[in-house]
Structure formats: structure tokens, C-alpha cells
Amino acid sequence: MEKKERKGAVLFSAYKRGDGIKKVLAKSREDVLLDIRESKLKGRGGAGFPTATKWMMVAAANSETKYIICNADEGEPGTFKDRVLLLEYPELVFDGMVIAAYIIGAKNGIVYLRGEYEYLKKSLEDYLESMRKDNLLGQNILSKKGFDFDITIRMGSGAYVCGEETALIESLEGSRGEARNRPPFPVTTGYMGHPTTVNNVETLASIPHIVSKGGEWFKKNGTDKSTGSKLFSVSGDCRKPGVYELPWGTKISDLLKIVEAEDSKAVQVGGASGFCIPKSQFNRTLAYEDAATGGSIIIFNESRNMLHILKNFMEFFVEESCGQCTPCRIGNVKLLEGIRMIEKGEYTFNYMNQLKDLGRTMQVASKCGLGQSSPNSFISILENFKDEIFNGNGGNNGK
Amino acid sequence: MLVLEKNAMTEEIELLVHKYGKLRSSLLPILQDIQRKHNSIPDFAQQEVARLLDIHPVEVFSVISFYSFLNTEPKGKNIVRLCQTITCDMAGKTGVAKALERELGIKFGETTKDNKFTLEYVNCLGMCDQGPALLVNERVYPKVTPERAVQIIGEVK
Numbered sequence A: 001m002e003k004k005e006r007k008g009a010v011l012f013s014a015y016k017r018g019d020g021i022k023k024v025l026a027k028s029r030e031d032v033l034l035d036i037r038e039s040k041l042k043g044r045g046g047a048g049f050p051t052a053t054k055w056m057m058v059a060a061a062n063s064e065t066k067y068i069i070c071n072a073d074e075g076e077p078g079t080f081k082d083r084v085l086l087l088e089y090p091e092l093v094f095d096g097m098v099i100a101a102y103i104i105g106a107k108n109g110i111v112y113l114r115g116e117y118e119y120l121k122k123s124l125e126d127y128l129e130s131m132r133k134d135n136l137l138g139q140n141i142l143s144k145k146g147f148d149f150d151i152t153i154r155m156g157s158g159a160y161v162c163g164e165e166t167a168l169i170e171s172l173e174g175s176r177g178e179a180r181n182r183p184p185f186p187v188t189t190g191y192m193g194h195p196t197t198v199n200n201v202e203t204l205a206s207i208p209h210i211v212s213k214g215g216e217w218f219k220k221n222g223t224d225k226s227t228g229s230k231l232f233s234v235s236g237d238c239r240k241p242g243v244y245e246l247p248w249g250t251k252i253s254d255l256l257k258i259v260e261a262e263d264s265k266a267v268q269v270g271g272a273s274g275f276c277i278p279k280s281q282f283n284r285t286l287a288y289e290d291a292a293t294g295g296s297i298i299i300f301n302e303s304r305n306m307l308h309i310l311k312n313f314m315e316f317f318v319e320e321s322c323g324q325c326t327p328c329r330i331g332n333v334k335l336l337e338g339i340r341m342i343e344k345g346e347y348t349f350n351y352m353n354q355l356k357d358l359g360r361t362m363q364v365a366s367k368c369g370l371g372q373s374s375p376n377s378f379i380s381i382l383e384n385f386k387d388e389i390f391n392g393n394g395g396n397n398g399k
Numbered sequence B: 001m002l003v004l005e006k007n008a009m010t011e012e013i014e015l016l017v018h019k020y021g022k023l024r025s026s027l028l029p030i031l032q033d034i035q036r037k038h039n040s041i042p043d044f045a046q047q048e049v050a051r052l053l054d055i056h057p058v059e060v061f062s063v064i065s066f067y068s069f070l071n072t073e074p075k076g077k078n079i080v081r082l083c084q085t086i087t088c089d090m091a092g093k094t095g096v097a098k099a100l101e102r103e104l105g106i107k108f109g110e111t112t113k114d115n116k117f118t119l120e121y122v123n124c125l126g127m128c129d130q131g132p133a134l135l136v137n138e139r140v141y142p143k144v145t146p147e148r149a150v151q152i153i154g155e156v157k
């Protein structure tokens, strides 16, 4: 999909670099925060934490040194909207970081870019350099005395778990990307022990629009609990895959029409960590309060083997678990073994139910979001597609 | 490693430490630069990084072993990574994988005898709307067919 073909209410609407920063510098930090709170913007990285609340905590923290980190580790299977934002809309992401820095009082910003996106690094660095030339970064930004801020780009090295904010901070500090116990949260004890806000690329990219046009304007789209619009990375069986900006609250069936998907059997909402939604539930809505997603939408048509899909997801989690805690390290291996048993037709229903219970235990007992959400696919696919999977034919449904 | 090579490596790492600063947080950028240049981080380099950053060599090894893009054992000059995630799989990953294996005469996870290519699988490359996707060193190739994949590796030196 070309940039000019993309249309949307917020992110894909017109914006000129620097405009949001100018607006903000004319106001007090408190007023800007109020506007963002009014918008009820929630984090786009998956967890959906209210952005204004997070920034208020960092703004209130008593520390000389604070950090704003842009989480560009985008590794959830089926997600690619952050790549599109970074490549084609860098003005939104970086202006968003500058505005965040002004609000929380940070002098340093870091973009944690996944290793797989190394090919974006050069153009992003050139872009930052052009912002420095225009005094949108550096000392006394846009002549605002004492407002100094700059951004550096740091690379990941191929580890999905580093997208988890505390693992990301560990990685930046030069350690293995192993998630930390929380509390303390990064807002008080983040990068190098300093108050830090970690935000998704899309969350930051929404900010320049919100501060330019107001929280009320932003709320015109979406639902009460999920305000504004959202970028969806659509892939799989459809004629028009790509990144779409749609209001929160869009029905899955409507999205399928927009992307010209036919003969759909299931939609994976939220990537491998998300849920698999069968045809009978296509009237559900995409929203934090219903089918929540960081943006990944993968469509499967009638010809697809659901067990094969599930196996692909579980292999992913077995590879990407950091191995730090037992429920996730061992649990994912057990779930994958269970899938292999079904493939061979060597399973008992009793054991499969035990595995689903194990999955529920992992959801509560794992240390970080990876192990807490990896059983989601396992449970939802085995439950929603049991006719197809348990037909005594190795899950192949005769195909 | 020859003494001359060792000296060159030490000098290189000193420069990197100077560039990024003598801080633990510089470890990953330093390792990434060594990896980029040498396609692996040999024992001697690990020791030197540890010495110059004043941390234990085991720490350095432990960090390297965590990240799939860093490795201690030598790999081929060009690393060919095929996305194995479900959308690329549905778009025809298996055909591309087989073509690459046949053409290079190796399996995934292996390196060709002339050390020119290493074949690996990788998780989601973020090209799901344009699969199957192939990452050759740092460059990404969308919508790869078996034939195109073979052509791509023919183009890299």
C-alpha cells in the first residue's frame, strides 16, 4: 500500500513537522497533560495503560535525570505498523518524543529499534540530524530556554522478549533481556535507575495530533473505553493486506470487508499472544474492552489447518521464552509437545484438558507478559476449533 | 589467532570502547559492531571486551548467548534468514526454504563449505503483508518466490 492511499482520522491525517512542538511550547506542561488526559489515549503497545497517567508519574518523580524510550521492538507476529510509521511518518514519532520530553522533563530519548529493522536506522538518523538543524532537537529547542533534548537510536539483536519494557531496559543497560519483577515500575526505577517512560511507536505518533487538535477531537472516534483510532496490521488470507487506520470499535466482519477477505474461517487478533476468533464471533468489535490487540490481525480462510497454525505460534514461544521462570520455560514446551501428540493422533482428552489447565496456570504464574499470554492461542484454538482438530485424523481434517 | 590479528582486534575494541564509552550499557553496541564486521564474536574478542569494560568474561558470553543475532562460533560471510512466522508460511515459505537448501546444498542452521552463506530461520520480520520475506544480512526482500530467492543469493558476493 502506498502512503498516499492511506487515509485515517488521526495518524494518517495531515501533519506538518514541528507544529505539535510549537503548540506545546506555548503552554504549560500541566495544560498539555490535561489535554492528553482528556483524549483518554491508551498505550498502543498491547497493555493499554493510559498514557497521561504514565507521564504524570514520571513528570512528578523527583529526579534530575529522566528518560523517554520509544519501544520500536515490534516483534509480535503479524505486526508491522510501527515499521510503516518509522519509515513514512517519522515526524509523528519524533515530534511525539519531543513533546513527551517536554512534559516529563527528560533530556534524553532512546529509540530501541529491533535488529531486524537495521535497514531503517540510516534514514532515521538522517531524519534526526535534519531535526537538529531545525532546532527541533538539541539545546533550547525552538528557542525555549532550558528545553534541551536529544534522541539516540539503539539496536536490538533478535529477541522478541526485549519488547517487554523491563527486558528492554535490561537490554539497554547491557544485560540479557530478561524481564524484571515489578514493582518497582520503570516510571520510578527505569533506565539506569532513573524515572523512565517506555512508549510504543504508535502511542507517541498519536501525540502531535492530539496536542494540535485537542483531546475532544481525538475522542470523536472510537468507543468510550477505547478512544480514537488504531492502526491495524492486516495480513493473511485477504486481497488487500496492509496497515489500516480504523476507529476502535470496528466490527471484525467490517474489517474483513474492507480488506476484501473471503471465505474466512478465523481471525487471530493480537498476534501469537492474542486470541483466535472463529467465524461465529465475527460480530465482535476491536477494542480494549472486547477483542483487544496491539494491531496484529491475521486472517485464515477455510483451507487453513488450525493445528498447524497453533503449532507455528507455540514454536515461536518456545524459541522466544527467556527461560527465566519455570511456568513459561517448561510450560510452552509442554504445550508444544501436546500439539505434536495431536498431530500424531497419540493424545487423550484427559491430558489435553490438563494442558489447558497448565495454560491457565501459566497465565497467572509467569513473570512477564510473554508467558502470561502465550497460552491464549493454545486455549482459544483448541476450544474454538475442537471439531476440526480432534477428529481422529491427526488434526488434518481430511486435507 | 595470530598475534598480529590479536593486536588488530584489541585496537578495534579500544576504538569501540572509546566511541561508546567505558560503560556497561555500551556492551551491546560494541558487540553488535564486532558481530557486524566479523560475523561472530570470537573468544579473544570477548576477553578483550570484558577487560576493557572491566566486567567478567562470563558476563560477556552470557549476553552474547541470549541474543539470536550475536554468536561466538563463526558463521558464513552472508547470513540468509527466512521468516518462519505463520503469514510467511502461508504465503509459501516452505517452497522458498527448499529451493535455498537445494541450491546451497545445506540445511537450515548450516553454513556452506566455502563459508559464503549461513541459512537460518527467523521470527516475524514485520513484512507480513508482503511475504514470504527474506533478510540477507541487513537487507530485506519481500514477496520472494523460490526462483527469486536463488537469484538473490546469486547476486550477493
Ligand SMILES: Cc1cc2nc3c(=O)[nH]c(=O)nc-3n(C[C@H](O)[C@H](O)[C@H](O)COP(=O)(O)O)c2cc1C
Residues within 6 Å of the ligand: A042, A043, A044, A045, A046, A047, A048, A049, A051, A071, A072, A073, A074, A075, A076, A160, A161, A162, A163, A164, A165, A166, A198, A199, A200, A201, A203, A204, A368, A369, A370
Ligand atoms: C513479550 C512482550 C513483547 C512486547 N513487545 C512490545 C513491542 O514490540 N512494542 C511495544 O510497544 N510494546 C511491547 N510490549 C509491551 C511493553 O511491555 C509496554 O507495555 C509498552 O511498550 C508500553 O507502551 P505503551 O504504553 O505506549 O503501549 C511487549 C510486551 C511483552 C510482554
Ligand code: SF4
Residues within 6 Å of the ligand: A161, A178, A179, A320, A321, A322, A323, A324, A325, A326, A328, A329, A366, A367, A368, A369, A370, A371, A372
Ligand atoms: S514469562 Fe517467559 S519470557 Fe517472561 S520472564 Fe518468564 S520465562 Fe522469561
